[in-house]
Amino acid sequence: xxxxxSVVYYLTMIFGMVVVTFGIRFVLYARADKIQMPEWVxxxxxxxxxxxxxxxxxxxILLPNQADSIVMNWQNPWLIGSLAAFSVGLLSRSSLLxxxxxxxxxxLSKWFFGS
Amino acid sequence: MNxxxxxxxxxxxxxxxxxxxxxxxxxxxxxxxxxxxxxxxGTLATSYGLEPWVPMLMSLLVFAGSSQFVVLGLLMAGxxxxxxxxxxxxxxxxxxxxxxxxxxxxxxxxxxWRLVLGFGLIDEVYAATRPHYDxxxxxxxxxxxxxxxxFLSYYIVWNVSTALGIAAGEFIPExxxxxLEFAMVATFIGIIAPYLNNFAYWSVFVVSGVSAIVLVNxxxxxxxxxxxxxxxxxxxxxxxxxxxxxSENTIKNHIAKDSDGGAx
Numbered sequence: 001x002x003x004x005x006s007v008v009y010y011l012t013m014i015f016g017m018v019v020v021t022f023g024i025r026f027v028l029y030a031r032a033d034k035i036q037m038p039e040w041v042x043x044x045x046x047x048x049x050x051x052x053x054x055x056x057x058x059x060x061i062l063l064p065n066q067a068d069s070i071v072m073n074w075q076n077p078w079l080i081g082s083l084a085a086f087s088v089g090l091l092s093r094s095s096l097l098x099x100x101x102x103x104x105x106x107x108l109s110k111w112f113f114g115s
Numbered sequence: 116m117n118x119x120x121x122x123x124x125x126x127x128x129x130x131x132x133x134x135x136x137x138x139x140x141x142x143x144x145x146x147x148x149x150x151x152x153x154x155x156x157g158t159l160a161t162s163y164g165l166e167p168w169v170p171m172l173m174s175l176l177v178f179a180g181s182s183q184f185v186v187l188g189l190l191m192a193g194x195x196x197x198x199x200x201x202x203x204x205x206x207x208x209x210x211x212x213x214x215x216x217x218x219x220x221x222x223x224x225x226x227x228w229r230l231v232l233g234f235g236l237i238d239e240v241y242a243a244t245r246p247h248y249d250x251x252x253x254x255x256x257x258x259x260x261x262x263x264x265x266f267l268s269y270y271i272v273w274n275v276s277t278a279l280g281i282a283a284g285e286f287i288p289e290x291x292x293x294x295l296e297f298a299m300v301a302t303f304i305g306i307i308a309p310y311l312n313n314f315a316y317w318s319v320f321v322v323s324g325v326s327a328i329v330l331v332n333x334x335x336x337x338x339x340x341x342x343x344x345x346x347x348x349x350x351x352x353x354x355x356x357x358x359x360x361x362s363e364n365t366i367k368n369h370i371a372k373d374s375d376g377g378a379x
Contacts, residue, residue, distance in 0.1 A: 051346030089308025102301030
């Protein structure tokens with residue numbers, strides 16, 4: 001259990017979280033009209049979707065449910081579903097089809113292996 | 116990239132209302148994936164002994180799923196306020212990359228617009244809308260309505276599911292085993308895959324993916340952030356490399372054409 005803190009304590013905590021989180025998200029937007037990214041930064045930023053989204057999902061796929069070591073076998077529905085989605089994504093270049101096939105294969109293999 | 120968006124002509128441009136609903140629509144799979152996170156967050160917070168208003172206010176005002184979970188853990192561990200706030204900062208630092216990438220699409224907007232869109236800049240909203248600026252579906256004139264639609268729909272569902280988790284979490288059995296979170300993974304894959312059409316994007320993908328696994332034990336999501344930065348670095352280096360190869364090829368082609376007597 002979390003030890004008892006006062007209302008003021010929690011309000012201060014949430015206020016602090018809001019300041020840093022909103023600060024990060026808004027700092028560049030605040031003076032957006034003045035900000036001109038150097039060419040090399042723009043070059044790099046176009047890789048942001050792939051770089052960040054890959055970094056977010058890879059541990060979810062290979063270390064499902066906070067596993068301690070990589071689970072790379074057919075009994076890992078996260079891996080099977082992702083491989084299916086990825087293949088469809090590369091071949092079709094269609095996001096919708098990718099999501100649909102990935103979900104179907106994921107739930108099928110989850111049900112099949114009963115995990 | 117600009118060539119793609121310049122191709123967008125008046126006929127294919129979405130009206131504000133259409134753009135809003137387009138934003139809602141492209142966010143749906145991620146909203147589904149977010150529901151279990153919200154439910155679990157609400158359930159966990161109350162089961163740890165927090166008063167219901169604390170997790171609720173976090174979802175309403177902070178609106179940053181992963182850092183909200185991390186803070187629960189820190190509270191359990193008895194961390195001090197500065198540690199909690201600094202950790203939140205580190206965990207959410209990746210949003211700065213999103214902002215840097217999107218700033219070119221929102222710079223013409225009024226301050227209230229930028230305040231709202233800044234507040235709503237989460238992984239899912241970025242992932243849902245950003246690729247459609249590249250595809251030409253969204254443009255400077257109405258893209259922000261789609262961005263707003265993604266944010267608003269996700270925001271509502273995130274808060275409703277937090278509230279449900281707080282109120283009724285104990286009645287939802289083994290929610291974490293359902294695997295609804297896979298909807299988010301599948302969506303992210305659907306976003307990543309179409310980008311993988313050249314050497315540079317592939318190197319970003321491989322470097323970022325491998326580093327995310329290798330660095331997974333770094334505290335406070337730092338592994339994820341470092342992996343993303345390494346991926347960006349790989350992208351820059353490999354696009355430089357392939358530029359060199361390309362320009363060599365172009366030169367060779369020009370020389371070949373010249374010797375055929377063709378004009379440049």
